[in-house]
Amino acid sequence: MKPTSLSCIRCGRSYPLESLDRACGVCERDGVAANLGVVYDESASPDRDALPAAPRTLWRFADTLPLEAGQAISLGEGMTPLLPIASPWCEALFVKDETRNPTWSFKDRLASVAVSWAVSAGAGVIATSSSGNAGAAAASYAARAGLPCVVLTFKGAAGPMVEQIRAAGAMVLECAEKEDRWHILSRAVEKFGWFPTSPFFGPTAGSNSIGIEGYKTLAYEIAEGLDWCVPDWCVLPVCYGDALFGLWKGFDEMRRWGWTGGMPRLVAAEVSGSLSSALSTDDPMPPAVDRDAGSVATSIDIPRSTAQALIALRRTDGIAVALDDAAILGARETLARGAGLFVEASSAAAFAAIERLGVAGTIRRGDTVVAIATASGLKDVGAAPSAPVPSVKADLDDLRRALGEHYGFDV
Ligand SMILES: Cc1ncc(COP(=O)(O)O)c(C=O)c1O
Ligand SMILES: [Zn+2]
Numbered sequence: 061m062k063p064t065s066l067s068c069i070r071c072g073r074s075y076p077l078e079s080l081d082r083a084c085g086v087c088e089r090d091g092v093a094a095n096l097g098v099v100y101d102e103s104a105s106p107d108r109d110a111l112p113a114a115p116r117t118l119w120r121f122a123d124t125l126p127l128e129a130g131q132a133i134s135l136g137e138g139m140t141p142l143l144p145i146a147s148p149w150c151e152a153l154f155v156k157d158e159t160r161n162p163t164w165s166f167k168d169r170l171a172s173v174a175v176s177w178a179v180s181a182g183a184g185v186i187a188t189s190s191s192g193n194a195g196a197a198a199a200s201y202a203a204r205a206g207l208p209c210v211v212l213t214f215k216g217a218a219g220p221m222v223e224q225i226r227a228a229g230a231m232v233l234e235c236a237e238k239e240d241r242w243h244i245l246s247r248a249v250e251k252f253g254w255f256p257t258s259p260f261f262g263p264t265a266g267s268n269s270i271g272i273e274g275y276k277t278l279a280y281e282i283a284e285g286l287d288w289c290v291p292d293w294c295v296l297p298v299c300y301g302d303a304l305f306g307l308w309k310g311f312d313e314m315r316r317w318g319w320t321g322g323m324p325r326l327v328a329a330e331v332s333g334s335l336s337s338a339l340s341t342d343d344p345m346p347p348a349v350d351r352d353a354g355s356v357a358t359s360i361d362i363p364r365s366t367a368q369a370l371i372a373l374r375r376t377d378g379i380a381v382a383l384d385d386a387a388i389l390g391a392r393e394t395l396a397r398g399a400g401l402f403v404e405a406s407s408a409a410a411f412a413a414i415e416r417l418g419v420a421g422t423i424r425r426g427d428t429v430v431a432i433a434t435a436s437g438l439k440d441v442g443a444a445p446s447a448p449v450p451s452v453k454a455d456l457d458d459l460r461r462a463l464g465e466h467y468g469f470d471v
Contacts, residue, residue: 061100063126066269069305069368070094070344081249081256083265087367092344095265095368097309098126098273108288108319118169118277124313125173125273133176133205135162137169138277142285142430145399149418152428154291156282158435159403163193163200163224165435166303169278171197174257174271179205183255186210187248189241190258191217191225191232192359193404193435194267198257199230210254212241220439259300263345266368267302275306276313282430283311283320290314290322293423296432297409298328298335298380299360301369303432308372324430326378327417329409331355331388334365335380339373346370356385356443359406359435379422381413388412389443395433402437410434 066075068084075084075096087094106123114120115129118138122129140160147153158166175198178186186202188195191213202209209230213222214237225232235241245260257268266272283290290311298304304326314320328335338346348364355361373380392408395401410431417423452462463469 061102061106061124063098064101065099066096067099068094069097069371074099080269083261087344090344092367093263093265094344095272095305095366096269098269100126105317108284108314108317111284118172118274118281121277121280124276124280126270127173127176127180131176131180132172133179133201134172135168135200135204137161137172139281142282143399143401145395145401147414147418147429149414149423150425150427150429152291153414154282154285154428154430155399155401156278156430156432157401158278158433159401159407159437163197164439165193165197165404166275166278166432167193167197167435168201169274169306170194170267170271170302171201171257171274173274174198174255174268175201175205175207177270178207178255178257181255183207183253185252185254187245187254187256187260188212188258189245189256189260192221193439194258195230196221196224196228199225199228202230203228210248212245214238214241219442263364264300264366266300266305266366272302272306272309275303276310278303278432279307279310279314280319283314286428286430288320289428290320291324291430292427293327293417293429294324294432295327295329295410295413295429297357297360297406297434298330298365298369299362299406301328301335301366301372303434304328304372305368308375312375323376326372326376327410327413328365328369328373328378328380329360329413330365330380330382331357331361331384331409332363332365333380333382334363335369335373336382338365338370339380344370355388357383357388357404357406357409358440358443359404360409379417381416383409383412383416387416391415392437392443396437401433403433404435404437404439405443406440407432407434
């Protein structure tokens with residue numbers, strides 16, 4: 061489909077396609093940071109039976125995206141497995157395993173579409189305020205496109221994701237205050253014409269609207285994997301709600317186009333409680349909820365989510381579940397031991413949310429549930445409690461001793 065314009069996801073006000081660098085001015089006057097969404101010429105709606113088998117990437121769905129497959133900056137993103145796993149809470153639990161993406165997180169869907177657009181629009185520099193998964197994806201796709209990438213981060217951010225960003229040749233700079241990243245970026249976007257893939261002003265409305273289109277493919281792949289049935293629930297960890305909103309948009313399109321017949325209830329697994337508390341009100345903006353200590357789920361550890369996340373939840377009769385470290389780490393261990401899937405702590409929050417809703421009887425035994433495993437466990441190994449590996453001598457008696465002593469395993 062051909063993109064024709066942008067429109068406010070809250071009030072519907074129309075904007076030209078070039079307005080990617082702002083939130084809705086009308087909603088801003090109401091104190092709401094509302095993102096803009098891509099509007100297409102839908103005179104001929106895409107046909108699910110005409111979906112090509114190739115490429116085996118999310119660009120198979122190019123008919124529903126703002127660019128053609130031939131324009132894609134691709135590293136082979138999307139088309140990830142939908143794995144059935146056992147669950148005490150429901151008979152049909154599937155994991156959409158996004159750890160298999162090229163940079164080991166679902167952010168590749170956003171980065172591939174956003175950077176492809178940047179290239180086709182002639183942008184010279186990719187910029188992001190994320191030094192996490194979104195930054196790693198932006199840096200890698202910028203490298204693939206041969207474009208420089210500037211990553212503004214804050215003091216104290218470190219770990220495998222920063223290494224991944226630097227390995228891709230991106231220029232990482234640190235700001236003393238978290239908020240300064242947005243001040244610098246919004247000025248650089250305005251003055252130098254840099255192309256931002258992440259939020260770059262605050263309070264944030266969300267990430268680049270073109271990039272968010274990439275997340276619609278999660279919904280298409282889930283529906284196709286379930287033989288064009290929609291699950292009862294889709295559960296995912298949420299920060300600014302880009303993927304949550306993209307998921308809603310994808311399911312909404314499929315329903316309008318006659319690809320599917322329903323809409324799943326979306327569940328946001330969060331750590332601050334920002335969305336949970338907003339859902340008990342009619343407020344359009346989620347509040348900032350400050351906590352004394354940080355969360356083990358660093359990728360989703362922000363005090364305030366976005367209006368777009370709230371809209372996606374309200375439109376799907378959705379739920380937000382706030383989770384603590386113990387629940388998240390417990391779910392991470394259960395998933396790794398029970399299903400062989402090692403995910404980032406933030407991703408494990410989705411599984412902790414399913415447990416909470418299963419115990420409460422909200423998710424019922426007969427329900428079909430899809431959990432999105434957003435990133436690989438190797439992205440934040442620091443979050444997993446680790447003990448030294450016991451040693452063993454080169455003889456079978458000592459092997460027996462070591463297994464028995466340390467693991468309670470009898471040979
Ligand atoms: C592993 C992981 N899961 C979930 C999220 C939430 O992303 P969103 O901003 O789309 O809500 C992030 C965001 O950084 C992430 O890195
Ligand atoms: Zn608006």
